[in-house]
Amino acid sequence: MGKLRTWIQIGFTALTNGYAAGFLKGKIYTGDFKKYCVPGLNCYSCPGALGSCPIGSLQAVIGSRNMNFSFYVVGFLMLTGAVFGRFVCGWLCPFGLIQDLLYKIPFVRKWKRLPGERGLRLLRYAILIGFVVLLPMFAVDIIGQGSPWFCKYICPSGTLTAGIPLGATNPQLRAAMGGLFLGKFALLIFLILLSVAVYRPFCRYLCPLGAVYGLFHPISFYRYQVNEELCTNCGRCREVCKMDIEVWKNPNSLDCVRCGDCLKSCPHQALKRKAFFRSQLQRVQTEKEV
Structure with a gap:
C-alpha cells in the first residue's frame, strides 16, 4: 500500500500542477480550470497549478469587501470532508507528498512526538480560526478589503511552489522580495528539516485544510x-x-x-x-x- 499511495500522490500532483509552460515562462495559469478548487493544499500562484486551493479561495471570499457567502467553496470543503475526510491529506495533497518523501531520508533519528505535542496539535485549529477566518474578515484596509493572511504570512506550500519558482524566473519580482518572503522562506526551511525527523509536521501542527477535513472523520463516508x-x-x-x-x-x-x-x-x-x-x-x- 505504501508504494501505491506514493504513486497516486505523484500522479495527482502531476495532474493538478501539470501546466509545464507556467514553470518555463514564470507565468501563472489563468484558464477556465482555475475557477475550480482541487482537494489538497495547492497554491493558486504556483506556475503549474491548474486549479485553486480551497483555503486560498475561502480567504478570498471572506476578505472581499463585497463578501457574499460562497456556497461553492464552503460546499466543496463540506462535501470533500464528508466523503473522504483526511484521506485527501494522505493520498492527494502535493505538500503532503513532499513531507512523505523527506521523511524517507535515512540515517536520521525519527521522532514520534515533540515536547508539548498535545498543544502543538491544536495550533492548526487556531490558524484556521485566526488566520483563515477572523483576520481576513476583520483586519481590513481603508476600503474594507481583507488580506489572505494564511497564504501571505504562513503557507509553506505557496513559498515552495509559487514564491521560489516565480522569483527564480522574474527578476523584478525577485528584486521586490523583502523581509516577508525571507520569513516565510525560513519557515519553509525549518519545516523541511523537521520533516526529515518528524512525520508531516505541517499537516500535524499547522495545516488549516487538514483541520477542516479532520472534523468530518467521525462521520465521513x-x-x-x-x-x-x-x-x-x-x-x-x-x-x-x-x-x-x-x-x-x-x-x-x-x-x-x-x-x-x-x-x-x-x-x-x-x-x-x-x-x-x-x-x-x-x-x-x-x-x-x-
Whole structure:
C-alpha cells in the first residue's frame, strides 16, 4: 500500500500542477480550470497549478469587501470532508507528498512526538480560526478589503511552489522580495528539516485544510472500524502509526491521514475500512434476510 499511495500522490500532483509552460515562462495559469478548487493544499500562484486551493479561495471570499457567502467553496470543503475526510491529506495533497518523501531520508533519528505535542496539535485549529477566518474578515484596509493572511504570512506550500519558482524566473519580482518572503522562506526551511525527523509536521501542527477535513472523520463516508471481538489491544497499530495514534481506541482520530499502515499491520485483522455505501448495502441485505 505504501508504494501505491506514493504513486497516486505523484500522479495527482502531476495532474493538478501539470501546466509545464507556467514553470518555463514564470507565468501563472489563468484558464477556465482555475475557477475550480482541487482537494489538497495547492497554491493558486504556483506556475503549474491548474486549479485553486480551497483555503486560498475561502480567504478570498471572506476578505472581499463585497463578501457574499460562497456556497461553492464552503460546499466543496463540506462535501470533500464528508466523503473522504483526511484521506485527501494522505493520498492527494502535493505538500503532503513532499513531507512523505523527506521523511524517507535515512540515517536520521525519527521522532514520534515533540515536547508539548498535545498543544502543538491544536495550533492548526487556531490558524484556521485566526488566520483563515477572523483576520481576513476583520483586519481590513481603508476600503474594507481583507488580506489572505494564511497564504501571505504562513503557507509553506505557496513559498515552495509559487514564491521560489516565480522569483527564480522574474527578476523584478525577485528584486521586490523583502523581509516577508525571507520569513516565510525560513519557515519553509525549518519545516523541511523537521520533516526529515518528524512525520508531516505541517499537516500535524499547522495545516488549516487538514483541520477542516479532520472534523468530518467521525462521520465521513470513508472511515475505519475496529472489530472489538478480534482486537486484543496489542498496540501494534500505534507502533506503526507515524502520527502516533492509539488506533484501537480512536480509529477515526482527527489526526489520521489514512495512510493505511495500521490496516496491514494488525495481526488479528481487527481493523477494517468502513465505507458508508458498503455498510448501508450490508444493512439492507441483512434486513432482507431477516
